[in-house]
Amino acid sequence: MPKLDLASIPQTNATGYPAPFDEPVQGRFYRRLAPETGMEKLRASHVVLEPGAWSSQRHWHRDIDELLVMIFGEAVLIDDTGESLVTAGDVVAWPAGQENGHHLQNRSNAPCVFVVAAAGDYQTDGGEYPDIDMVFNSEGYFRKDGTQYETQRIP
Amino acid sequence: MPKLDLASIPQTNATGYPAPFDEPVQGRFYRRLAPETGMEKLRASHVVLEPGAWSSQRHWHRDIDELLVMIFGEAVLIDDTGESLVTAGDVVAWPAGQENGHHLQNRSNAPCVFVVAAAGDYQTDGGEYPDIDMVFNSEGYFRKDGTQYETQRIP
Numbered sequence: 001m002p003k004l005d006l007a008s009i010p011q012t013n014a015t016g017y018p019a020p021f022d023e024p025v026q027g028r029f030y031r032r033l034a035p036e037t038g039m040e041k042l043r044a045s046h047v048v049l050e051p052g053a054w055s056s057q058r059h060w061h062r063d064i065d066e067l068l069v070m071i072f073g074e075a076v077l078i079d080d081t082g083e084s085l086v087t088a089g090d091v092v093a094w095p096a097g098q099e100n101g102h103h104l105q106n107r108s109n110a111p112c113v114f115v116v117a118a119a120g121d122y123q124t125d126g127g128e129y130p131d132i133d134m135v136f137n138s139e140g141y142f143r144k145d146g147t148q149y150e151t152q153r154i155p
Numbered sequence: 156m157p158k159l160d161l162a163s164i165p166q167t168n169a170t171g172y173p174a175p176f177d178e179p180v181q182g183r184f185y186r187r188l189a190p191e192t193g194m195e196k197l198r199a200s201h202v203v204l205e206p207g208a209w210s211s212q213r214h215w216h217r218d219i220d221e222l223l224v225m226i227f228g229e230a231v232l233i234d235d236t237g238e239s240l241v242t243a244g245d246v247v248a249w250p251a252g253q254e255n256g257h258h259l260q261n262r263s264n265a266p267c268v269f270v271v272a273a274a275g276d277y278q279t280d281g282g283e284y285p286d287i288d289m290v291f292n293s294e295g296y297f298r299k300d301g302t303q304y305e306t307q308r309i310p
Contacts, residue, residue: 002257003232003239004246033222037248042197042220042274046246065197067188069224069270071244077158084158089226091159091201091270093192102157115224115246119197119274 002037006046009036017057018141018149021132027053027106033115044117049075051111055104057134061096061127064120068092068104073112075104080130086114096120101130122155157192161201164191172212173296173304176287182208182261188270199272204230206266210259212289216251216282219275223247223259228267230259235285241269251275256285277310 009031015022027050034043049055058078074087079102086092086104094102106112126137133143141149164186170177182205189198204210213233229242234257241247241259249257261267281292288298296304 002234002247002249002253002255003241004248006246033246033248038250038253039220039222039248041218041251041276042222042272044222044246044248044272063196065194067194067197067199067270067272069226071224071226079157086158089268091161091188091199092157093159093188093194093199094157095193096196098157098193100157113244115222117197117199117222117272117274119272121196 004033004036004046006031009033009046011048014154016141016151016153018134018151021057021129021134024054024105025056027051028055042117042119044115046115047113049073049104049106049112049114051106051109053106055114057129058101058103058131059127059129059136060094060099060101061118061120061125063096063125064118064122065096066094067117069115069117071113071115073106073110074108075106075112075114077102077104099128101128159188159191159201161186164188164201166203169309171296171306171308173289173306176212176284176289179209179260180211182206183210197272197274199270201270202268204228204259204261204267204269206261206264208261210269212284213256213258213286214282214284214291215249215254215256216273216275216280218251218280219273219277220251221249221271221273223269223271226268226270228261228265229263230261230267230269232257232259254283256283
């Protein structure tokens with residue numbers, strides 16, 4: 001059935017971020033939906049952010065469009081233009097190449113749940129983390145001096 | 156701001172379906188999100204289905220992955236395998252090339268709201284409507300004998 005049985009899809013809080021950048025995403029529990037469904041053109045994650053957790057380090061993508069749909073709860077969207085509250089029913093879009101580092105922080109007392117869909121060229125994709133000494137491309141994570149972190153990036 | 160001001164995005168119930176196939180989608184009001192946001196790799200629509208309305212005629216896509224996230228309310232998903240109820244928080248995925256005609260019908264007494272994201276090759280895409288005498292490709296709508304309907308398909 002095309003309706004997903006979310007409970008049957010493995011959920012993880014794994015991250016390839018090197019320490020200490022991994023700490024704020026320990027409370028981010030996600031399910032990768034594309035492998036489960038056979039989709040090859042669109043990727044998607046179903047994400048539960050526990051109170052205090054971040055969706056990611058603040059970042060942007062060169063060659064990937066991202067679209068977020070908030071389903072339950074709320075989180076604060078932070079980007080170069082400031083902060084805004086994202087609540088159930090809100091939709092957020094980040095077009096490829098827009099160098100506006102963004103992430104969500106769950107500052108509420110309850111989990112929030114959202115889906116992020118993404119499409120584009122994962123081979124040529126890359127981007128930056130404006131708040132920390134890190135950039136990324138399809139090979140992994142790097143310091144801004146070009147030296148690579150030893151962790152493996154999770155696609 | 157990447158958070159979308161949905162109320163400011165034009166909403167329409169326009170359809171290119173020829174009569175009488177257009178009738179069940181008169182209560183489908185949608186906003187196209189990609190033109191608003193500058194996304195070129197991912198397309199998305201924010202859809203309000205009034206009671207009684209259908210999301211589309213039952214169809215499938217050859218070269219487009221589709222992902223639906225139900226935000227508010229409920230609708231019945233119908234495909235070749237039967238019927239299932241889709242409620243807030245449910246996610247439905249239709250991978251490109253899976254010849255399983257699908258649509259949603261709002262059989263409830265209240266509107267439902269969902270977002271559909273899609274990615275793939277719109278030039279080569281096409282597909283079929285298993286319940287009616289219609290197929291589609293990037294050129295428009297056709298009868299199964301190959302003759303074209305006179306209406307314009309809305310991409």
